[in-house]
Structure formats: C-alpha cells, structure tokens
Amino acid sequence: MEEALAQDRMYQYLHQQFDMTEAEWSKYAAGMSVINVDAKFILQEAGQRVTKFYFLVEGLVRFYYVTPEGKELNKGFYAENNIVGSLSALIMNEDCRFYVETLEPCCLVELPYSRDAAMWANSSEWQLVFNRCCQFMLVRNERREAELLTLSTKQRFLQFVQNFPEYLERIPQYHIASYLGITPVALSKYKNQWLSEL
Amino acid sequence: MEEALAQDRMYQYLHQQFDMTEAEWSKYAAGMSVINVDAKFILQEAGQRVTKFYFLVEGLVRFYYVTPEGKELNKGFYAENNIVGSLSALIMNEDCRFYVETLEPCCLVELPYSRDAAMWANSSEWQLVFNRCCQFMLVRNERREAELLTLSTKQRFLQFVQNFPEYLERIPQYHIASYLGITPVALSKYKNQWLSEL
DNA sequence: CGGTCCTATTAAACTAGTTTAATGACAGCG
C-alpha cells in the first residue's frame, strides 16, 4: 500500500478514537515508516528487546507464545485498525514474551518507542494515545483471560465463531485450535458437531 | 486499622511508586474514606456499576467470575499494597464483570472515580496514578492469560506455589483449585505428588 | 506429469481431568 494512504488511515483512526489533531499528528508523522510485508513475516520475536510497536493498516497478524518444549500457543489474532506489539514489554522495559507474525500480507505503520522520546514524553496528545492504547489492551486481555478461565472448550469455540466469523476462513484451523488451547485433532473431531448446535 | 495510619500507608505507596507529592496527595485525601471490613465481605458485585476502586492496605481479597450455571472461578488473589477493583469497567464505562470479596479482614482506602471528577480530570499527578495502575493491571492480566494458555495444570500449580508460597496457608484449597481451573477433587488428588517433585 | 509439502480428517489407545458420593477432621455453638 502507498505510504501516504497508510499514514492517512492511521491518522483517521487516531483522530476518531483519540481526538488527535492534525497539527500534532504531522509533527511526528515523519518519524514513522510504513512497511509492507508478506505473510509469515515475524514482526517481533520473543526474548528480544522491544523498541517499537505498530499500527496495522491492512492484513492479519497473530501473537503467539512458544513453550520451552517448542509448542506454539496463539495468544490472539488482530486485523486492520489495531495496535500491534507488546505494550507490556515497553511498560516493564523488558524483553518481549511472545512472537508477532503476519498471517496475510500486511501494511503497517511503525511507531518507534522510547521512554524519553519527545513524542511520548512531551506531547500530551501522544501520551493520551499511548495511555488509551494501554487501556484498550487491558480490556482486551481481561476478556481473553475471562474466556480461558470461565468457558469450556466448546463455549470458547462458539464464542470465537460469533465474535470473528470471518476468521474461520482467513485462519488455518490448526491456528484456531491453538488459540482455543486444544490440538487440531480435537478441533477437527468436534467442530461440525459444535457448529450444528447453533 | 486507624484511618490516619491507613492513609499514610497509601501515601507511602503512591509516593514510592509514582512520585506522588505530599501537596497533591493532601489535596484529595479528604475525599477518600478508610473502611475496615470482615472476611467474606463483598466489595464489588458483577453486574453492578463501578463508581470507585480501592487501595488495599491490609488483608487479602479474591476476584471471581460466576458462570450462568452458578460456578465460581477465581480470577486472582491480591494482598496488601495493591489496587483492587475493575479498572476495565471504569475505562469502558460498563458494569463490572466479576466479584471482589475479602478473604481476610481487610483495611481499604476507597477511591471514588468518575471520568470528570476534578481529581482525575485536572490533576496530572492523579492522572499519572490512574494510568500507571492501568499499566500494572495490563501486565498482571497478560501474565495470567499466558499462564492459562501455555501452562499445564501441574505447571500452573507449581508456578502458583513458587510465586505465592504463603497463599497456600492463607487461602482455602478449593479456592486455589478454582484459580487453577480445576475441581478441588483433582487438586487434592495430585497436590502431594506435584509438590514432591520440587 | 509426478513428487513433495502442507493441512485436515479419522481412528485407536491412552491420560488427565470430571462428577458423584461417602468419609473423616475440625471448629463453632447450643
């Protein structure tokens, strides 16, 4: 995607969500590069320092943990108009705990972050953006935590289908199984039975 | 606990964690009441509006969800020097999704919250407090989410024992089972076997 | 066209949990 268009999409988002002004936006927009990457591109590795996060203009990404045994567990999927990256690693100033990988070709705007960068330390509008992003992430993570704790596998699957019906097509089934916390074998076994009960 | 002592404990916490100044603190300290409650006291109900949150000076509380079938699932346990309440309900301006109940006699400082209250809207120091609290919650929830997703029941139990060894004594075993996402029967069955492997 | 890789399905044996129920330990209380 065109750089100018991507930046414009991001500005629209910030303007609508956080009342970002055009003046404040253009002050720092130059510091943000637009990147276009293929599917299966690793945007962030677990164990690595986090120096930026992203605004996802177009495409689809997954966040996933890798256990010491090498098993991948999908933390979540995020599509266009989402903040993508580990804010908690930025907050705690520690290495990232999960991977971020594209599932489709993606267009992203990079937001460089450092605690004392002018943009984040001196601009109250950009501080607001960061704080509101943290708040949204908090809500997002709390919902996911509640799902994992309180719902059965079947309920989690049905909720997933309700919340993101289009993801069933866009995401390979074994990734969805990993998101639900079961094996692909189990999902294949029960999927149709579960769906027929809707 | 004495009101003055409780407020002082809270100020110490805010000062150390967020560089709260004594001037700014005393400006709003009068609006905060100190309450002492017994064990098994419900501080916040699911389905109710959230109008405040708490600083826990002393004691121990649990957060728990209740499923439509009436099953209780413990979201977490929090002890002294913690912010307690549903910040996500405040952020989203929606009803609380979980209950907050004391497990021991507790001393708490009430923090009334409304989006346009002077304390939160006009004081940058108190805004910082709220934002940092959201950040800590974000990190706390993300860790819990990761545990639920990536660890086996046995691993979750051992991690719980490592992280909060004293909670094994302070919290009834059936509450711990619910925190781990299993039945008390299963916990009793495997507990000693798991512990002996340490 | 045939080979290779990737994903989904199916089956069989197994394991980690559940549900229900009975039993015992202990605390508080009349």
Added chain:
DNA sequence: CGCTGTCATTAAACTAGTTTAATAGGACCG
C-alpha cells in the same frame, strides 16, 4: 457434651481431551 457446617480426602465410573499414526486432498514446483 453432641450437633451442625465447612473443608479436605478418597474412590469409582465416566468424559473430554491427548498422542500417535495412517490417509487423503490440494497447492505448488520441477
């Protein structure tokens, strides 16, 4: 004292998942 309620343990039957492995379809590639 005995009664009652609460919590932990144990056992037995059951269920929802796992693991491993075999099979098949589709996409891509030389």
